[in-house]
Amino acid sequence: MSSARSSESPALERFQSPGKGRGLRALRRFAVGELLFSCPAYTCVLTVNERGNHCECCFARKEGLSRCGRCKQAFYCNVECQKQDWPLHKLECSAMCVFGQNWNPSETVRLTARIIAKQKTHPGRTESEKLLSITEFESHLDKLDNEKRELIQNDISALHHFYSKHIEYPDNAALVVLFGQVNCNGFTIEDEELSHLGSAIFPDVALMNHSCCPNVIVTYKGTVAEVRAVQEIEAGDEIFTSYIDLLYPTEDRNDRLRDSYFFTCDCRECITKKKVIVFIRVHMLYLLFRFIARFYSKGIAFFLFGFFTSSSFITI
Numbered sequence: 001m002s003s004a005r006s007s008e009s010p011a012l013e014r015f016q017s018p019g020k021g022r023g024l025r026a027l028r029r030f031a032v033g034e035l036l037f038s039c040p041a042y043t044c045v046l047t048v049n050e051r052g053n054h055c056e057c058c059f060a061r062k063e064g065l066s067r068c069g070r071c072k073q074a075f076y077c078n079v080e081c082q083k084q085d086w087p088l089h090k091l092e093c094s095a096m097c098v099f100g101q102n103w104n105p106s107e108t109v110r111l112t113a114r115i116i117a118k119q120k121t122h123p124g125r126t127e128s129e130k131l132l133s134i135t136e137f138e139s140h141l142d143k144l145d146n147e148k149r150e151l152i153q154n155d156i157s158a159l160h161h162f163y164s165k166h167i168e169y170p171d172n173a174a175l176v177v178l179f180g181q182v183n184c185n186g187f188t189i190e191d192e193e194l195s196h197l198g199s200a201i202f203p204d205v206a207l208m209n210h211s212c213c214p215n216v217i218v219t220y221k222g223t224v225a226e227v228r229a230v231q232e233i234e235a236g237d238e239i240f241t242s243y244i245d246l247l248y249p250t251e252d253r254n255d256r257l258r259d260s261y262f263f264t265c266d267c268r269e270c271i272t273k274k275k276v277i278v279f280i281r282v283h284m285l286y287l288l289f290r291f292i293a294r295f296y297s298k299g300i301a302f303f304l305f306g307f308f309t310s311s312s313f314i315t316i
């Protein structure tokens with residue numbers, strides 16, 4: 001992992017985080033704003049809408065990019081960027097010419113095609129996989145319901161349809177695992193104005209678990225992810241990032257985390273909000289009980305109180 005002081009003893013380690021699987025932990029103190037580590041993309045794909053604005057290889061935004069002479073749809077800074085991207089762009093270059101307007105694989109399918117190609121050309125561990133290799137990614141295969149499996153099968157069909165040339169496909173079972181891994185560990189890249197630029201795989205960054213009170217944020221310099229402290233981090237602290245927009249309310253956040261990542265968050269923010277909700281409900285029930293007790297017999301009031309409190313504890 002390329003940390004800010006990579007020549008010294010390691011600053012971060014992989015560990016088993018109780019209830020969260022593997023995680024990343026600090027071995028020394030980090031100040032707010034400090035770079036913990038950076039991770040080049042294992043592979044990435046520029047979103048179709050940004051073609052012509054950004055280089056397909058390094059994501060640099062420039063005027064006057066040079067166009068791929070074959071497909072005329074991919075743009076590059078220079079010949080170096082074009083050459084570097086060719087082993088992956090060739091998966092799409094001729095297919096885009098053949099399919100024309102009908103070439104429309106999803107970004108997940110495009111990214112997965114690049115992973116399969118890269119695994120063939122770079123079978124060993126890459127510099128993006130110092131602590132977590134792509135083959136170790138969590139897939140949550142056992143938790144995929146029929147709807148999710150169907151979506152993955154659609155992606156597999158699209159992969160076969162649009163990328164039949166140049167790719168040696170793994171078998172269907174391995175592809176289901178791979179799409180499960182991409183869904184759970186893939187990143188979207190945004191520019192400074194938060195508009196979507198593309199999707200990527202950053203294995204070491206994917207080692208970090210989620211918290212709604214994160215101590216780091218991930219930003220991007222071209223196709224390199226940078227992880228910086230947004231809170232003081234002490235040696236021994238787990239490193240947490242946020243997987244989702246923190247502006248969503250607690251319940252919404254957890255619905256999204258359960259749907260995409262198969263867990264419910266137990267961070268301070270989520271637990272405190274739950275406690276506040278429990279407190280408000282219990283307090284309201286207490287007032288309701290006193291109100292009812294004024295008008296009805298004790299027996300009925302006790303029954304109502306019991307009924308409401310037990311139902312509220314079920315729903316919390």
Ligand SMILES: C[S@@+](CC[C@H](N)C(=O)[O-])C[C@H]1O[C@@H](n2cnc3c(N)ncnc32)[C@H](O)[C@@H]1O
Binds near residue numbers: 020021209210211264
């Ligand atoms: C990108 S991976 C993070 C690394 C993962 N722990 C591993 O062992 O590969 C995302 C997965 O980590 C787990 N995870 C992340 N944050 C969590 C949290 N706050 N509580 C429980 N599980 C969490 C979930 O299984 C989630 O699908």
Ligand SMILES: [Zn+2]
Binds near residue numbers: 055077078
């Ligand atoms: Zn470039």
Ligand SMILES: [Zn+2]
Binds near residue numbers: 070072073089092094
């Ligand atoms: Zn091309």
Ligand SMILES: [Zn+2]
Binds near residue numbers: 211212213266270271
């Ligand atoms: Zn939370």
